[in-house]
Each structure stands twice: as structure tokens, then as C-alpha cells.
Amino acid sequence: MLSEEQNRRLTEVGAGTPMGELLRRYWMPIAAVADLDDNPIKPVRLMGEDLVLYKDRTGNYGLVDRHCAHRRADLSYGWVEDCGLRCHYHGWRWDHTGRCLDQPFEEVSHPEARFKDRVRLKAYPVEPKAGLLWAYLGPPPAPLVPTWEPFTWRNGFVQIVFSEVPCNWFQCQENSIDPVHFEWLHSNWTRTLNRLDGDKPPTHLKIGFDEFEYGFTYRRILEGQSERDELWTVGRTCLWPNCLFTGGHFEWRVPIDDQNMLSVGWFFDRVPNEMEPFTQDRIPYWYSPIKDPKTGRWITTHIMNQDFVAWVGQGTVADRTQEHLGQSDRGVIMMRKTILEEAELVARGGEPRAVIRDPEKNVCVRLPIIGRDFFLKGYSAVEGEKRERTPGLAERRDFPFLTGQPEEIRVAFRRAMGLDPEKIWRT
Numbered sequence: 476m477l478s479e480e481q482n483r484r485l486t487e488v489g490a491g492t493p494m495g496e497l498l499r500r501y502w503m504p505i506a507a508v509a510d511l512d513d514n515p516i517k518p519v520r521l522m523g524e525d526l527v528l529y530k531d532r533t534g535n536y537g538l539v540d541r542h543c544a545h546r547r548a549d550l551s552y553g554w555v556e557d558c559g560l561r562c563h564y565h566g567w568r569w570d571h572t573g574r575c576l577d578q579p580f581e582e583v584s585h586p587e588a589r590f591k592d593r594v595r596l597k598a599y600p601v602e603p604k605a606g607l608l609w610a611y612l613g614p615p616p617a618p619l620v621p622t623w624e625p626f627t628w629r630n631g632f633v634q635i636v637f638s639e640v641p642c643n644w645f646q647c648q649e650n651s652i653d654p655v656h657f658e659w660l661h662s663n664w665t666r667t668l669n670r671l672d673g674d675k676p677p678t679h680l681k682i683g684f685d686e687f688e689y690g691f692t693y694r695r696i697l698e699g700q701s702e703r704d705e706l707w708t709v710g711r712t713c714l715w716p717n718c719l720f721t722g723g724h725f726e727w728r729v730p731i732d733d734q735n736m737l738s739v740g741w742f743f744d745r746v747p748n749e750m751e752p753f754t755q756d757r758i759p760y761w762y763s764p765i766k767d768p769k770t771g772r773w774i775t776t777h778i779m780n781q782d783f784v785a786w787v788g789q790g791t792v793a794d795r796t797q798e799h800l801g802q803s804d805r806g807v808i809m810m811r812k813t814i815l816e817e818a819e820l821v822a823r824g825g826e827p828r829a830v831i832r833d834p835e836k837n838v839c840v841r842l843p844i845i846g847r848d849f850f851l852k853g854y855s856a857v858e859g860e861k862r863e864r865t866p867g868l869a870e871r872r873d874f875p876f877l878t879g880q881p882e883e884i885r886v887a888f889r890r891a892m893g894l895d896p897e898k899i900w901r902t
């Protein structure tokens with residue numbers, strides 16, 4: 476059981492809080508590259524800060540204060556020009572470094588004052604990678620945006636999915652090191668929801684947790700499996716500081732503020748060898764709803780939706796003073812302890828773990844991956860048909876993670892996989 480003070484330390488993300496300062500040492504994915512190509516200006520709230528993300532006509536990405544430094548108009552109603560973002564109220568123009576480029580009336584009435592050189596707007600760096608836009612809110616110099624190994628893979632259909640979840644980010648991240656929930660929240664609950672008969676899903680017999688350079692791995696042995704199985708020898712990854720990595724996909728839990736979290740999913744589906752070479756001009760993105768408007772209840776049909784139901788069910792901010800932790804929570808306990816220590820390290824002026832600054836190292840940062848060959852070498856369509864459905868290691872024909880996939884993305888996915896786009900396939 477934690478004290479109220481410890482619970483607060485784990486959950487508050489504002490600037491100046493211990494966790495807020497720790498999280499500001501890492502790049503956060505906040506939008507899709509294709510989203511800004513469609514809509515060059517986007518209001519964003521990140522770690523309690525109201526900001527505007529934009530792409531100007533030169534292609535510069537900016538992430539600046541939502542409010543103009545003149546008289547505080549909302550810059551998300553401005554417009555982009557060749558360079559920078561123009562405020563719709565009196566026309567002041569700002570660039571992506573926070574410099575003021577124009578003050579139309581000041582320049583007419585009193586040009587020699589060069590007032591624009593004396594005002595600045597809060598601005599943070601943004602970088603594109605793997606179809607995502609990443610923001611860094613920490614002190615300079617910014618580290619590198621990690622090139623996680625799957626970002627270098629070829630011949631995959633990648634899609635990015637966003638959902639806004641109305642609860643604190645940390646209870647979501649605790650789920651990234653919680654192997655046993657899979658058996659209940661996903662396997663058994665799905666079985667109950669769908670009134671399925673047949674064999675019960677295998678139960679967990681043994682779990683293990685290990686620390687590595689970029690976070691923790693969690694390992695499991697299920698009924699019918701042995702210590703030679705990759706679920707035990709490799710495991711899945713709780714990626715530092717706010718991500719789950721399963722091998723084929725990432726789920727970042729990005730704090731919007733203390734009460735809300737942006738779930739950012741990046742999904743890779745290897746196409747069958749027969750469909751190679753396969754490339755994407757643009758990585759598609761979509762927003763997934765989490766509530767059923769007809770009933771007002773949370774959606775429970777898809778894997779990550781089930782996770783969301785569990786997390787929001789813990790309360791807007793889970794009250795960890797009321798818990799009773801058991802053996803299944805060993806990983807959670809370990810991660811809480813480490814993250815609080817890292818926050819203290821940052822408060823003392825230190826550099827926390829998993830910050831990448833060496834460009835050579837960042838060419839491709841390897842992670843523990845179950846079935847790496849499946850992703851690297853692929854498989855033939857015939858093999859794909861027969862393949863045992865090891866979670867994450869089978870050719871997928873639909874999208875099981877989140878509800879509401881747009882039809883055009885479903886069709887593009889099925890074409891990429893060499894499947895009949897007209898056919899609706901259900902497990």
C-alpha cells in the first residue's frame with residue numbers, strides 16, 4: 476500500500492513536479508505526420524500544458540504556447556504561412572523557435588523600437604519519426620528520438636491509432652508490466668462477453684520480471700508451455716518510461732494532464748512474402764472512440780478497449796492507498812520503485828535511464844522481440860494460413876486492438892496482405 480504522498484508523486488505530471496520533470500526528459504509521440512499533412516494546425520494538451528502543434532508551408536514543425544504572447548488569443552485559430560504561425564487577432568507571426576517575426580502595426584508606427592525582438596513565445600522541438608510527431612518538453616540539449624528496432628523494418632503495413640482515455644497515465648503504464656491481466660481481462664472476459672464455449676484459455680503458472688537498459692521485460696509460462704517458450708525466454712517489454720511493446724506494436728500512454736491520457740498505438744503487420752515489396756507513401760492514422768454513444772458505457776469489444784475499461788474503472792487517479800497487492804503485482808511494485816528513484820535522480824540534476832544521445836547507437840535500438848524472424852523475414856501466404864495463432868505472431872486479417880477502424884484503412888490493410896478487400900473476416 477502506498478501513502479498519499481507516494482501516490483501523488485507517481486501521478487502528477489505538471490512542470491515542476493518530480494514525475495513531470497522526469498517525463499520531460501523523453502520525447503513523447505503526440506500526433507501523426509499524416510494528421511498535420513491533412514490539418515496543419517492542431518491544438519494539443521501535453522503534461523498539463525496547452526499548446527498548438529503546426530506545420531508551416533516550408534515544412535517546419537512547431538509546438539508553441541496555445542496563447543499568443545501579445546494579448547493571449549488562441550493560436551490554434553491562427554494560420555500557417557511560409558514560415559511560422561500567424562495570430563488571427565492582430566497578426567503577430569511566430570516561428571517554431573518562439574521568435575516573433577512580425578508585429579504589423581508596431582512595425583508601421585514605431586519600427587525602430589524593434590519590439591518584436593523583445594517578445595518570445597514558449598516553443599518546444601518537434602521531430603517526425605516512424606509516421607509520428609514527437610515532442611520534447613525538457614531542458615536542452617534534447618536527446619535523440621529513439622529509433623526503436625521496428626521503426627527500421629520493411630514490408631509492413633503500419634497504422635497509428637489514437638484514443639483519449641479519461642484517467643491518469645500511470646495506472647495505464649502499470650498495465651505494461653502486468654502479465655496476468657491478459658488471461659482475465661482479455662481471454663476470459665472476451666469468452667464471457669461472447670458466450671463462447673470450448674476450452675478455457677490457459678492459466679498462468681509462473682511469471683518473471685527483468686530489468687534491462689530500456690525498461691523491464693515480463694515473462695510468463697502458461698499451461699501447456701515450457702521454459703523454452705519465447706514467452707518465457709524473451710518476454711514482452713514495459714518500455715521506459717510510458718510504453719508497452721509487444722513485438723509487433725507499441726502503446727504509449729502519453730499524459731495529457733493528471734486526469735487524461737492519450738493512448739498512441741503504432742501497429743506493424745508484416746505482409747506475406749508474396750506481396751513484397753510493400754511500401755507506404757503515408758502511414759495512416761485514425762482516432763478510436765472509447766464510449767458507446769447508444770448506451771453511454773465503455774466499449775468492450777477490442778483488446779485495448781478492454782484495457783481502457785479496466786483503467787478508467789480504477790478511478791480518474793487510482794487510489795493506491797487502498798490496494799492489496801499480491802504476487803501478480805511484483806512487476807508493478809518494481810516499476811513504481813524504479814520510477815520514483817529516477818524522478819529523484821532528475822530532481823538532483825542527474826540524467827535518467829534510457830535517454831539516447833549517441834547517434835551510432837540510435838541507428839537501430841534493439842529490443843526483446845518474440846519471433847523476430849517473423850517480422851524480419853516474413854512468411855509465405857500459405858504458411859500464414861497454417862500458422863499457429865501465437866499472440867502477435869500470426870497473419871492478422873482484421874484489427875483486434877481498437878474499435879472503429881475506418882473502412883478505407885481496413886481495405887488498404889487487406890489489399891496489402893493480399894486478402895480480398897470485400898470480404899469481412901471474423902475470428
Ligand code: FES
Pocket residue numbers: 543544545546547548562563564565566567
Ligand atoms: S493576441 Fe495575438 S496578435 Fe494580438
Ligand SMILES: [Fe+2]
Pocket residue numbers: 650656657660661778782
Ligand atoms: Fe491488456
